[in-house]
Amino acid sequence: METGMNKIRIALIGIGNCASALIQGIEYYKDKSPQELIGLMHWQIGQYRPGDIEVVAAFDIDERKVGRDVSEAVFQLPNCTTVFNPHIPAAGVIVHMGRILDGMADHMNDHEDKYTFVPARRKEATKKDIVAELKRTGAEILINYLPVGSEKASRYYAECALAAGVAFINCIPVFIASDTRWARRFTERNLPIIGDDVKSQMGATVIHRVMTHLFQARGVKLEKTYQLNTGGNTDFLNMLDRSRLQSKKESKTEAVQSQTKKRLESENIHIGPSDWVPWQKDNKVCFLRMEGKIFGNIPMNLEMRLSVEDSPNSGGVIIDAIRCCKLALDRGKGGVLFSPSAYFMKHPPRQFFDEDAYQMLEDFIREKRDS
Numbered sequence: 001m002e003t004g005m006n007k008i009r010i011a012l013i014g015i016g017n018c019a020s021a022l023i024q025g026i027e028y029y030k031d032k033s034p035q036e037l038i039g040l041m042h043w044q045i046g047q048y049r050p051g052d053i054e055v056v057a058a059f060d061i062d063e064r065k066v067g068r069d070v071s072e073a074v075f076q077l078p079n080c081t082t083v084f085n086p087h088i089p090a091a092g093v094i095v096h097m098g099r100i101l102d103g104m105a106d107h108m109n110d111h112e113d114k115y116t117f118v119p120a121r122r123k124e125a126t127k128k129d130i131v132a133e134l135k136r137t138g139a140e141i142l143i144n145y146l147p148v149g150s151e152k153a154s155r156y157y158a159e160c161a162l163a164a165g166v167a168f169i170n171c172i173p174v175f176i177a178s179d180t181r182w183a184r185r186f187t188e189r190n191l192p193i194i195g196d197d198v199k200s201q202m203g204a205t206v207i208h209r210v211m212t213h214l215f216q217a218r219g220v221k222l223e224k225t226y227q228l229n230t231g232g233n234t235d236f237l238n239m240l241d242r243s244r245l246q247s248k249k250e251s252k253t254e255a256v257q258s259q260t261k262k263r264l265e266s267e268n269i270h271i272g273p274s275d276w277v278p279w280q281k282d283n284k285v286c287f288l289r290m291e292g293k294i295f296g297n298i299p300m301n302l303e304m305r306l307s308v309e310d311s312p313n314s315g316g317v318i319i320d321a322i323r324c325c326k327l328a329l330d331r332g333k334g335g336v337l338f339s340p341s342a343y344f345m346k347h348p349p350r351q352f353f354d355e356d357a358y359q360m361l362e363d364f365i366r367e368k369r370d371s
Contacts, residue, residue, distance in 0.1 A: 008048060008326045009138050011057035011166070013157050014103075014145035015065050015095055017081040017233050017282050017311035018171065018318075019058075020074035024085040025315040026053050039201075040316050045323035045365055046330070053322055055091055056137040059098035059130065062117040066097045077114050078234050081282035081311040096133060097122040101153040103146050105241040108234075115237060115278060127160055134164035141167045141325050143318070147235060148172060149244025158182065162189055167325045170195030170345075171318065173251035178349045183336045190334030192325050197251040197346040200313040204229055204286035204306060205255050205346050206354065208271070211302070212259040213353055215292055220300070222260060224291040226270040227252070231310055232280030239273045248272065251347040258351035284310040317344050324364065331367075339364040 012019050025039075030051035034043045043049065058070045065073040071088040073095045097120055108116045125133075134142065142161045146153050154174040161168040162185060168176070170193070176182045177195030186193040199205055208227055215222045230236070239245055252271045257263050274287075286306040294300050324340040339360035341348035352360065 006047065006052065007054045008052055008140060008322055009054055009056045010141045010143055010322060011059075011134055011137065011139040012055060012070075012143050012145060013059050013098065014147070015058055015060040015062075015070065015073045015079075016145060016147075017079050017235070018145045018314055020079050020081050021311040021315040022318055023055060023070065023074050023088060024083070025312070025319060026050055026055075027088050028085040029319075039312075040319065041201075042320055042323075042365075045320060046327045048323045048326060050319050053319065055093055057133050057139050058093055058095045059125065060095050061098050061100050061103060061120050061124075063120040064118055065095050066120040066122060068095055069093060070095055078116055080233055082309050084312070093137075096129075097125050098130070099124050099126075099153060099156055101150070101156055103150045103153040105147070105149065105238050105244055107241055108238060116234060127156070127163065130157070130160045131164045134160065134166055139164070139166050140329060141169060141322060143169045143322070144171055144174075146172055147238045147244075148248045149238065149241065150174065151247070155182075162186065162191065165189065165191065167192040167329060168195070169193070169318070169321050169325060171198040171314070173197040173247040173347060175247060175347065177336050177341055177345070178347050180349075183349065187335030190332070192328035192334055192337050194321050194325055194337050194340050195345055196341075196348070197248075198314045198317055198321075199255070199344060199346045200308075200310075201316050202306075202308060203313050204284075204288065205252055207286075207304070207306060208256050208288060209259045209354060211288075211290060211304075212256055215290065216259070216261050219295075221293040222264065222290060223293065224268045224289075225256070225264070226287075226289050227256075227272070228270075228274040228287045229272070229284060230275050230277050230280060231273075231282070231284040232276065232278045233282045233310060235310075236273060236276040240276055245272060254351070255346040259353065282310050284308055284313075320344065324361075327365065337364070
């Protein structure tokens with residue numbers, strides 16, 4: 001199946017499981033037809049199809065990835081996501097050494113190499129190096145796939161995006177798009193930004209949000225709820241350092257609180273990672289419980305269990321986010337893209353019910369609204 005005439009040139013920060021799923025997916029859908037739409041929300045956005053996305057630059061800090069073609073790097077340890085498209089042609093894009101800062105938790109050196117990363121024995125990149133690479137490759141959009149808790153590193157790369165004049169998609173729970181100071185800077189540079197913290201296709205957060213909204217719409221009083229998650233990828237291993245979780249917990253909690261008629265007391269809502277189970281690899285298991293009252297003030301409760309491959313679960317969402325970001329570039333629109341952020345992200349600058357955010361997104365794609 002032929003793709004569109006124009007390519008969307010992207011750069012990746014972090015060649016982990018999410019990057020692996022994204023790159024596999026771009027190739028996987030290249031020869032598919034609109035009738036084979038499994039796993040995508042949109043076949044075409046504007047003039048762009050999934051296969052029109054092209055990785056032109058990549059940065060990492062793992063010895064097994066830095067210096068390799070990105071098509072090889074995505075399959076190196078400690079990546080453990082499902083390989084659904086093993087035949088990725090060489091991209092001619094070498095993974096460059098990035099900047100470490102707080103992009104790793106200290107305890108990540110205390111495990112076997114197959115579970116964690118091997119620090120690259122190379123000089124860290126400077127801002128000048130990264131900006132030069134983005135400009136040299138003609139990158140249009142920089143995508144942040146750093147580990148949870150990479151506050152300083154995420155802001156460092158956001159600075160690089162501003163300096164290089166490229167758009168930014170923030171897939172992790174560091175508040176950049178939802179921080180008015182950062183949002184203003186992207187507006188001033190007329191560069192689009194989508195964020196923060198990707199909301200997976202069929203993940204724990206979106207299900208929890210929808211069920212919370214359903215309780216409200218059906219007149220059920222939600223009194224208590226929890227969401228516990230386990231997984232075996234490096235993101236869950238990284239999150240064993242609870243000091244890195246403040247933004248993550250806020251992002252996931254606010255995503256649910258925003259759907260309630262009356263906010264739950266903090267003691268009655270618990271949302272966050274639970275534990276790292278190595279043999280789960282990239283499979284994420286969510287345990288969700290909601291307690292409430294129905295007609296006659298009679299108690300009820302709901303329990304759900306979700307099992308899903310974590311990284312591909314975000315791949316289709318980011319493929320759409322990339323194409324929406326490209327539409328904004330084509331239209332000369334900078335600053336926060338509120339509609340795509342509301343639908344694709346857990347912690348956007350403005351929260352909406354998902355059905356409203358979906359309609360706003362469709363309007364954005366069709367230019368019915370300046371969103």
